[in-house]
Amino acid sequence: MFTIRTNAPMVHVDPTLLDKAQQGLDSFKDIPLFSYLSSPDGPKNVLKSLQLLITHFQQFEDVFILGTGGSSLGGKTLYELCDNPKVRLHFLDNIDPHTFDRLFKKFKPETTGVVVISKSGKTAETLMQLLVCLKFWQSHQLDVSNYFAVVTEPINNPLRHIAQKHHMMCLDHPMDIGGRYSVFTIVGLLPALLAGLDAEALIRGGRNVLENKEKRAQTCEGAAVAFELIQRRVNQSVLLPYSDRLNTFALWYRQLWAESLGKDGLGTTPIASFGTVDQHSQFQLYLDGPKDKFFTVLTMDHKDPEFLLSDLKDYGDDLHIYANKTMGHLMMAEQKAAIDTLINQECPMRQLHLATLNEEVLGGLFMYFILETLAMSSLLEVDPFSQPAVEEGKILTRKYLLQGS
Secondary structure (H helix, E strand, O other), rough: OEEEEEOOOOOOOOOOHHHHHHHHHHHHOOOOOHHHHHHHHHHHHHHHHHHHHHHOOOOEEEEEOOOOHHOHHHHHHHHOOOOOOOOOOEEEEEOOOOHHHHHHHOOOHHEEEEEEEEEOOOOHHOOOHHHHHHHHHHHHOOOHOOOOOEEEOOOOHHHEEEEEEEEOEEEEOOOOOOOOOOOOOOHHHHHHHHHHOOHHHHHHHHHHHHHHHHHHHHHHHHHHHHHHOOOOOOEEEEEEEHHHHHHHHHHHHHHHHHHOOOOOOOOEEEOOOOOOOOOOOOOOHHHOOOOEEEEEEEOOOOOHHHHHHOHHHHHHHHHHOOOOOOOOHHHHHHHHHHHHHHHHHHOOOOEEEEOOHHHHHHHHHHHHHHHHHHHHHHHHHHOOOOHHHHHHHHHHHHHHHOOOO
């Protein structure tokens, strides 16, 4: 699936710290997400419940996915795998009015469906998105019940009320699995199935890592290293994938790590970085700035014989290094150069190498970082499932909106 290579001298980890990380991770063995994945009927029942919606929405040319944070990033990451989607998905996770104005001018509502995802059913941004879309679809005299579907908790909330009022298809978000951990549930499976991806392979990949003792031990080691590095004032965690299809995964990781661990003055700051782009922007800081970052480099075998260049003599000697090479050769040279440079500059780092990238591998990556996050929460002694500090902003947003700000 993927291998971990520690290419730089890593921090010596006290065995008692590793034991604490392992015991902490073991303490989460019965959380709802793991119980759901361990049950053969859990994911199977969700997949079965989605068939009617999938069949109906795959008749559209485009589907808007309304949601933010954990309601969006997992599905969006999965969609990056899709080369020929059965329906084009557009993940709308912000409330910039210009974006919606541009979309409404570009897409025909008659051929576009809308899926709305919000666990609580109270998310201000998602409700605003839905209400604006409703107004637009209704202005075209369309029966919105044929175009809209909702995913939210099976309780009385504003989103479910809107869905019931307009007779929209409404599916249940699990009550006990938070958004940033929900990629293996309906929240991730629905977009995956709409696009035509292998949702069962995603589940299989996550389950394989969850049940793999070696991988679990590696996540505990990663958490212990990150914890030890905090004592050295290394308090930023850079995830650096060398594949465009993993750029959104880096954003998913950023939310998972930040929202789960940033509490009580503790935690480390996650940074979503992008290879090779950041070798021309961030690397000056990474290599010659403060040594306060721990790097996780995601590399791949990039095989692209279709892009093989031939003899380039007609272009002069400056381009001879590209002769008989592919774009993939350059990508692999760049990722190796980045790793070796980080090592030479004594930056703490590790490499996760993927021989290929598909639904099963991505499912394994999702689970790997979920386990590592939970292990780290045990070392920091914080609750990885809460996000209390953001509530103030939600309260003030509502207050200012009522005041007309």
